[in-house]
Amino acid sequence: MANRRDRESPPAMPRWVKLFGIVVLILLVVFVIAHLAGGGLGNHLPSGSDG
Numbered sequence: 001m002a003n004r005r006d007r008e009s010p011p012a013m014p015r016w017v018k019l020f021g022i023v024v025l026i027l028l029v030v031f032v033i034a035h036l037a038g039g040g041l042g043n044h045l046p047s048g049s050d051g
Helices: 015-036
Strands: none
Touching: none
């Protein structure tokens, strides 16, 4: 016979784990949008062809 504990859900994730995941996801989305929009880290680097 199956125990009642077999059907219980696993313990919930700590709040800091959820918060960390949300922050990482937001940063990733911002990074992708910046690169798709033509921005990104390349604008902050000096180019060697000033003339």
